[in-house]
Amino acid sequence: MKRTISLVLACLSLTNAYSQSKPDWENPEVFAINKEKTRSSLLPYASEALAIKNEYKSSPYYQSLNGKWQFHWFGKIADVPDEFFKEEFNASSWTTMPVPGNWEFNGFGIPIYVNTGFGFSSSPPFINREDSPTGAYRKQFNIPENWNGRKVFLHFEGGTNSMYVWINGKKVGYTENSKSPAEFDITPYLKKGSNLLACEVHKFSDGSYLEDQDMWRLGGINRSVYLYATDQTRILDFFAHPDLDAQYKNGLFSSSVKIQNYGNAATAQMVEVSILDKQGKKVFSQQKPINLAAQAVDSLVFEGTVKTPLKWTAETPNLYTMLVTLKDGQKKVIESTSHRIGFRKVEIKDGQVLINGKRVLFKGVNLHEFNTQTGQVVDSVVMLRNIQLFKELNINAVRTSHYPQQPLWYRLCDEYGIYLVDEANLESHGLGYGPNNVSNFPEWKAAHMDRIMRLIERDKNHASVIFWSLGNEASNGKAFFDMYDWAKARDKSRPVQYEQAYQRDRNTDIICHMYPSWGSMVRDAAKDLGKPYIMCEYAHAMGNSMGNFQDYWDLMRTSKNMQGGFIWEWYNHGFKTKDEQGREYWAYGGDLNGFNKPNDGNFCMDGIVTPDQQYMPHTHIVKKVYQNILFEAKDLANGVVTVINDFKFTPISTQEYGFKWVLLKNGTNVAEGNFEVAIAADSRKEVTLKLPKLAFEAGVEYYLQVYAHRRTATKFLPVGFEVAKGEFAFTNNNYFAEVAKNANQTKIEKKETQQKYSFTANGITYEFGKDNRALTDIKGASKQLIAKMPKLNFWRAPTDNDFGSQAQYNLRVWETASISQKVSFKSIDEKADAITLNYEFQPQGVAAKVEVAYTINSDGSLTVNTHYKALTDDLPEMMRLGMNMELPKEYNNFTWYGRGPWENYVDRHQDAFISVWSGKVGEQVFPYYRPQEAGNKTDVRWFTLTDSEGNGLQIKGAQPLSVSATNYRIEDWDPGTTKKQQHPSDIIPSDRVILNVDLFQRGVGGLDSWGSKPLDKYLFRGKEYQYSYTMSVIRKGSNQNSK
Known part of the structure; x- marks a missing residue:
């Protein structure tokens, strides 16, 4: 999957003589023995009605072999008994294995996760024979009476790296390629009554060198296995071309149909091809005779026009049923099969991919087959x-x-x-x-x-x-x-x-x-x-x-x-498991007893x-970025918004979609309304919303939020499901302007000793040191409010992307700067309504200084103004700039005016809208599978942390803040300079609220996880920054002013 810098040098000397002497599973020139050519996923049915339904179980010519098979696991190929596939072999001591099923999820072997590498030392085409897990399978089955005289095929949908197959002790064939079907004609090996299928399945082979995907390496037959029977003359395959004309209006249909005669006599038969719409009506039908010599294969071509078919796209998945029927000379159905097809045209014109003539944006994702309970068995x-x-x-x-x-x-x-x-x-x-x-x-x-x-x-x-x-x-x-x-x-x-x-x-x-x-x-x-x-x-x-x-x-x-x-x-790609203490966690590479096996750690958790x-x-x-309905602010002052239909084939109708707008003043909903708009596909339209008249006084801001939702249900989306949203700030917003102070100002009482200052205002006392300590205590709340005083902080627990860009080394100086700081008291400025104490902090290990001014206000609040200045041009970018403090755990009610409700960062916030949000501190962290930075909120204007009685702390920013309130300290999530085999279950939450109040935090990044930093605009390399916030104690019953 991911690009790696170091390349594995391989020993690749091979000779022609080698292929004659080595086993099939170490011979790149042998990958299929007696294996049928792959064809479309088709099954024969006894009637057209059954073929149209195309439900395998309804065919009289189908028999599933899924279920429990006799099984024995061996650590290496050499240990497999020579004659386990023979009918007389005594397998009574064997266990069972589900098919489909992965060994490692049924008690055998160790799951290995590697991004690049093979699970063994590279030396193509050789494997490590001493560690070559192998499964021996036995399965009894009977052939139905109505299959007499028919050809019988054994079909593996996939799921084996390499495999030998025997029927009744006779070798049928061999296959490699674990993700494509393997089909064998087993007719010559069958007998009446019970038959024995035996398989020797290898986890590794020379084919492993072509299957070095970034995934868990698992063994076993992990896809379905079945038998099917055909007539001596059969529909072998077809290739349908349901195209469109140059105007993308009418369907141009053609299909080659391949018929095979297994018999020893010539045949004269009829082939009919029909296309049925979803009501079962034929929109195309042709039949042609075919005369086949004994043991021959031939093809017919069917073609014609289908007028104005419903087109297939991802937005409009209109399907037709292509029905192919083979009939004898009396027009009796020999067999019938079908496949659903869609009329559509894929082209490249002028450097663009067009679907049905339209330039499409591919809002895609990569998908591995995965099931957290069963491995690679997916239902x-x-x-x-x-x-x-x-x-x-x-x-x-x-x-x-x-x-x-x-x-x-x-x-x-x-x-x-x-x-x-x-x-x-x-x-x-x-x-x-x-x-x-x-x-x-x-x-x-x-x-x-x-x-x-x-x-x-x-x-x-x-x-x-x-x-x-x-x-x-x-x-x-x-x-x-x-x-x-x-x-x-x-x-x-x-x-x-x-x-x-x-x-x-x-x-x-x-x-x-x-x-x-x-x-x-x-x-x-x-x-x-x-x-x-x-x-x-x-x-x-x-x-x-x-x-x-x-x-x-x-x-x-x-x-x-x-x-x-x-x-x-x-x-x-994590598997839920438990540690020795019974705590659940999601296992990644190196877990599940795989620590001493090749592994790439948590690289599968991506x-x-x-x-x-x-x-x-x-x-x-x-969801936000991929949404198909977009919004642009055209003229917010007059309520004009442009709605863009990013669907390329689907109009937005008032029957299917409804729209809502919400106007927020300082985070509170003050007006809302619904509106309707119909927009043609790939078009846009302006709408005028009936907004109230707005007053942009100091300390006020407005946000307009617009939402689209389903008015009708689909297979997957219920009525009311939000499909798109947009948010806009008004240009005249003036939230951070100075506002008049509260009238209830009180006198500030000052006390001074040789070692400290003490100031009391409105019943709240702040204590400061004169030498190597700044703010040392806050008193006056009903109980302890700050358990650990605010301290300058420049560091965060590295994310996986941080590790990839070597931030754990290159930026580690900022951790030292956060831990060790020299503090100097500089001056005190006294006014009637405020007293300011000025300190200088010198973070150790970096050439920088930070001036912090603490202002005790007459209303009892404390304003903290921080001014950072680099003294050199050579400092690396900061992880964050802010202050870290701790509160007792009872202050676990977190309310904030900013972006939410989920975590967000400077480079990942467009999905998190501005509002007043609330939640428990313990709910703010997503448990990333390897612990790391989590829980941040951006664009925070103010927030509160309160106990069950409403007492607590409020902090207001003089500019937007970046804030987190969790039960985890940075060091809980920071493993140091190298990752550890660590999980959220390994970390015990603190009995305190850990609060970070920052001006900024570096972006989380999103290009890759092995070298790239966040984009430059989300890095903080400035030589000078300044920010300010004000702390206030919230007392029970007080009417705290949120602005």
């Missing part, structure tokens, strides 16, 4: 939940990273509307990208070709598949040019992409960079690149991340060629949803 419930979340988050495209996924996934994407980039099961990342990659070696070429062929042949009839991808991070050797040429010749209706071709080589139709630098993107956005630019991976979502996501899309919308990308990635398919904080920014 329909998990798939449908993913599609529901895609629809909620406005995701319209998925890259099947980095392999073909289950056939059911494609059917669901066809039905519900998701664009698919379908990727071959091919990644040799751990071998590097240079001339020594196996893609350059002749003995590996056929294995490369096999993977693109099997991808395309299986999925060629799916409307949702719009691009083919040759693979991922596998260099760009000679094999990839041949793969590209074959794909373009086989399917002229779809573009082909390959990231490793970059902008340099001919074997990609799309510039599909991964993680381009921001500078290169800015340069490319200004050019006419001649090809579409769609990032195959971007916005690496590891840990507390997804910063600058709005910036990505603001830039792409200015570009001719840029049309979106695919976030890395969808899931955080998704936008949780392992169990729930939202996390940065999920919300995806």
